[in-house]
Amino acid sequence: MRKIGLLGGTFDPIHIGHILLGRWAQESFSLDEVWFIPAGVPYMKAFGKVTSPMLRLQMTELAIIEEQNMKVCDIELDRKRQTYTYETLELLREKFPKDEFFFIFGEDCLNNLKIWKNPERILSNCEIIAATRGFASDIENMRDKAGELTAEFGGRIHIMEFPALDISSTLIRERVNKGLSIKHLVPENVEGFISDMLLYK
Numbered sequence: 252m253r254k255i256g257l258l259g260g261t262f263d264p265i266h267i268g269h270i271l272l273g274r275w276a277q278e279s280f281s282l283d284e285v286w287f288i289p290a291g292v293p294y295m296k297a298f299g300k301v302t303s304p305m306l307r308l309q310m311t312e313l314a315i316i317e318e319q320n321m322k323v324c325d326i327e328l329d330r331k332r333q334t335y336t337y338e339t340l341e342l343l344r345e346k347f348p349k350d351e352f353f354f355i356f357g358e359d360c361l362n363n364l365k366i367w368k369n370p371e372r373i374l375s376n377c378e379i380i381a382a383t384r385g386f387a388s389d390i391e392n393m394r395d396k397a398g399e400l401t402a403e404f405g406g407r408i409h410i411m412e413f414p415a416l417d418i419s420s421t422l423i424r425e426r427v428n429k430g431l432s433i434k435h436l437v438p439e440n441v442e443g444f445i446s447d448m449l450l451y452k
Contacts, residue, residue, distance in 0.1 A: 253350045256285040257343070257377065259327075259336065261420065263302045264445060265314045266437045268418040273321060276355045276380050279411055285355070286324040287311050291334045302450060304328045313440045337369040340376035352377040353409075358384050361396055361408070374406025381408060385415025427451035 258273050265287070273285040289307045301307075308325055315321040326342060327334045336354070343352060354377045361381040364370050373379075381397065383389040390410060397408035423433050428451050433442055445451065 253283040253347075254281065254353065255347075255350050256280070256282040256353045256355050256380065257288060257324075257340075258285060258355045259288040259290060259339070261301060262287070262289045262307050262311050263420050264307070264423055264437055264441060264450070265311050266418050266420060266423055266441075267435070268416045270314060270318065270321075270438070271416065272355060272357075272382055272413065274318075275382070275413055276353070276411060277320065280353060280380060280409070282353060283320065285321045287315060287321065288324045288327055288339065291327040291330045306448065306450070310441050310444055313444055314438045316440065335368040337367075337372040337376070340373060344376050353380050354378070355380045355382070357382050357413075358389055358393055361393060361400075364400055365403075370400070371404040371406075374401070374404045374408075378406065379408040380411050382411045382413035385413060424451040 256273060256276050258269065258276075260269065262269065269287070273287065276282060277285050289304065289311050291304050305328075308323065308328060311323050315323065327339055340352065340354070354373070356379070358381065361379070364373070367373065381393055383393060390412065393410045397410060400406075401408055418436055423436055426433050426436075427445060433445070437445070
């Protein structure tokens, strides 16, 4: 049985914070692999402008090309409609019944998990690894929130201490649009891909 971390997101673009989060979780919980799952049509951004799935997939593949025990899972890209986390987890459990899944996300997602589609089906199909934003005060609040969620929906939620990184895909898109450098915010090959494809201009 493998222990597999799942890191989902729009990845528009993927940045070093995503990769560090995956690596941190892998080392902290002895995960065999971490799979990055680019969203096809993210339901929380269904009416916003999102770069095409194939371009986001390519950027994600480039970002982890030299990372050990990390891979890209394109399970959500085949769906033309909005994608939901519980559906993805159920499909993965059906396809890989012998593996154990850990869904990795940050504090904001933990706070909003209750309003996600079918949170009880999420928690019944994986364990959650929720990363702090680097502040000691976050930990107790997150533990309290995790306790509330598991009391209502079941499952297991782990709180993982993670350093504060003030990096976001929004920041990167804005900097590209202004002609500013994104060096060290994204992997070098992703930076080159964004430039070559004239993304975010």
